Amino acid sequence: MIVTVGEWFRLPRLGREAFVSLMKAGLVYDKARGFRAEADADLIKIVSILKGALEEDFEFVPRCFTCDSIIECYSCAYYQACGVKSLTQNCLCGECVNNGDALSVYRRVLIKRIV
């Protein structure tokens, strides 16, 4: 199962204890929309719980902070060295990184969000 960080997703019923552990790890639940990993969620813990509970692979993928596209971690030059796939809140896609003006674009988007 592959889920984008910050998006709502559904899970089968896993029992009370697993639910409590997921909530403690920072997942939020909404009856109508399902589950979502909050900004301060412990994604490593959530992945570990869900891998065991679902008995299948579970992975969070980040979105590009500037263009909002889904990032394919596998093609990234830093894939081996990076904790993004399990830890971070945001990342940048390959196109945005290689754009000569990446930092300015990033800052423009950030200022919009802060305001």
Added chain:
Amino acid sequence: MWVEKYRPKSVEDMVGNEDSRIGFLNWLKEWRMGSKPALLIGAPGTGKTTLVHLTANRLGLNIIELNASDVRTKERMERKLGPMLDSQGLFNERPLIFLDEVDGMYDRQDRGGVEFVEELMERSPAPIVMAANVEDDKKITKLIRKSRVFRFRRLPPRFMEIYIEDIIKKEKVRFGKEAIRILVKEAKGDMRAAINSAQSLAGLSAEELRSVISSRDQSYSLREGLESFFNAKSKEKAYEALRSCDATPRDKVRLAYTSIINGNLSNDELIEALEGLGDADEIIRRIERTQEWRILRYFDRVLAYSLFKALPKGRVSYNEDDMPWDLKLRMWNESRALRDASKSLSKFLHASSREIMSVFMSYLLFILSKDKESMERFVTLLGLEGSVLKVLMKEADRVVSRV
């Protein structure tokens, strides 16, 4: 120093941890008396202290800071913060209390400091911001519960890449893309380290950089060290990762154990790995028994070499859970159904429910696994709920797969 020259001047100048940064800014804007304090948790170099200073500047707050270099006993803290607490509003100054590295406040030299902070949290007329380097420390559990937590992750390499690239452009030094990537990888999410390396190694080619970096000693947290260890390509790299871990041997064994049992290993691989772990554990026990600390020098090598041989690459990753989650869930969700079934069965078989579980249940489930209808009749006969049937069918499948 580039690190000073390019220190962010505003919250917008920083990179990474966007949600925490925006969340913290909003928390401080909306702070009212009685609000929870903020606790920023994250490894060194992730921007916690910088963010507090920049946000306070932006909102015109006057920071009163107590960091790890200050002695933070109750008396000292009262002396430093007392006047501020009493004269609040007198000079129209809006203070912000910043306690850096609160996870280090539990030492003897800071006696009473934590109690003072907890008291202060209840009655402070100014926002309190605390920062801690570790989150898995039991010592700060209470603070976490009472605070609004903002987590700071190691910076993603791509954010670091664009930041370093920008500095290199402004400094007009020669540094190829490949060289920048090597620096970023080596910094492991610590922007300060990356900028310092960029300044000291500017102008080197990628090849020269590689040789300089490989000769450097690195220090890892236990999580980072074990992650590098499980992904190491050679025995020596695995040993280096373990050796550079800032943790006690006992913690290394404990977390290697929890990671291994949660890994995706076959029974044979698991046995071999646990035997390797046992060898390393034996060294610790021998040291404890004989107090011969010189043996400790062999510990990392024994652990690294024996586990490296036993563990297939990529199948084990860092995990702190003392039991695999599929097993925990079975115990939580299915044990009641199995207990109910064995209790009902015990009346028919004149045996204790414990005996039913340990001796008869597997055979019974194996026989019933051939035919779902028989299983349904069995559940009805015992007067059990329908949900028990599902659990028994699942358990029967497990028994069959083991035979």
